[in-house]
Amino acid sequence: MHEAIDCYREITPGMYGALGKIIEGVNQWPHDPPYFKVLMEEYISFCRDLSRKIMRGIALALGGSADEFEGERAGDAFWVLRVIGYPGVSNTNGQNAPENDIGCGAHTDYGLVTLVNQDDGITALQVRNLSGEWISAPPIPGTFVCNIGDMLKIWSNGMYDSTLHRVINNSPKYRVCVAYFYEVSPTYPFYALSSLAPGNDPHTVPSLHEQPNFDAAVEPLDICKEKTGGIKKFGKAVYGEHLASKLETNFV
Numbered sequence: 551m552h553e554a555i556d557c558y559r560e561i562t563p564g565m566y567g568a569l570g571k572i573i574e575g576v577n578q579w580p581h582d583p584p585y586f587k588v589l590m591e592e593y594i595s596f597c598r599d600l601s602r603k604i605m606r607g608i609a610l611a612l613g614g615s616a617d618e619f620e621g622e623r624a625g626d627a628f629w630v631l632r633v634i635g636y637p638g639v640s641n642t643n644g645q646n647a648p649e650n651d652i653g654c655g656a657h658t659d660y661g662l663v664t665l666v667n668q669d670d671g672i673t674a675l676q677v678r679n680l681s682g683e684w685i686s687a688p689p690i691p692g693t694f695v696c697n698i699g700d701m702l703k704i705w706s707n708g709m710y711d712s713t714l715h716r717v718i719n720n721s722p723k724y725r726v727c728v729a730y731f732y733e734v735s736p737t738y739p740f741y742a743l744s745s746l747a748p749g750n751d752p753h754t755v756p757s758l759h760e761q762p763n764f765d766a767a768v769e770p771l772d773i774c775k776e777k778t779g780g781i782k783k784f785g786k787a788v789y790g791e792h793l794a795s796k797l798e799t800n801f802v
């Protein structure tokens with residue numbers, strides 16, 4: 551079990567059509583504490599810069615140019631910040647301490663990278679390794695756990711795998727985690743799928759404003775395909791659909 555406060559990069563109504571509907575609107579900030587909004591926005595801005603730098607490093611590691619994930623792919627990335635609370639186990643009288651239920655079931659994250667800022671001193675996050683064993687990812691003060699998401703797995707044609715992980719809080723203490731999800735640019739497909747693609751006549755298509763969408767078509771990059779046997783291991787994934795289905799199942 552867990553509870554969470556989510557904030558999203560704000561989506562104005564209609565901006566991304568029907569697929570974007572589930573996350574339209576402005577973030578609801580509490581008045582108390584009064585500095586919450588300012589603090590969170592500053593934190594988000596730092597996370598955004600860091601994620602961008604990590605993506606530049608990953609782009610180089612994949613053999614591309616540093617700005618492979620800038621511009622239309624992820625230069626104007628959608629993001630989600632989630633502050634999550636996991637209740638501790640209640641009855642710990644020393645013997646037969648009860649096992650807590652699953653705080654967050656096994657899943658992969660959906661975007662590019664996630665920066666997980668864990669509560670110091672409580673080990674609850676587990677990651678599945680290649681042998682299929684669940685191993686703990688204990689918090690290391692001053693560091694993030696960085697998870698790879700599904701969209702990076704597809705873009706890299708599987709060279710980066712999305713990390714299967716789950717959370718079990720067996721501590722008596724309430725655990726707080728702040729996760730920042732760095733995603734793709736929702737407008738990416740417009741350029742990729744339309745005749746606005748470089749070299750084509752820009753006059754033959756409606757403007758971005760006239761054709762809103764949230765259907766980022768993510769598919770393996772050619773540079774990654776070449777390095778992995780020349781075959782695309784994954785078909786096109788529509789980012790907005792992927793996100794909407796994750797959000798719908800997350801909050802039932």
Ligand SMILES: O=C(O)CCC(=O)C(=O)O
Nearest residue numbers: 634654666675717727729
């Ligand atoms: O609480 C954690 O350590 C991770 C949370 C998580 O995996 C998620 O929100 O996607």
Ligand SMILES: [Fe+2]
Nearest residue numbers: 657658659715
């Ligand atoms: Fe996750």
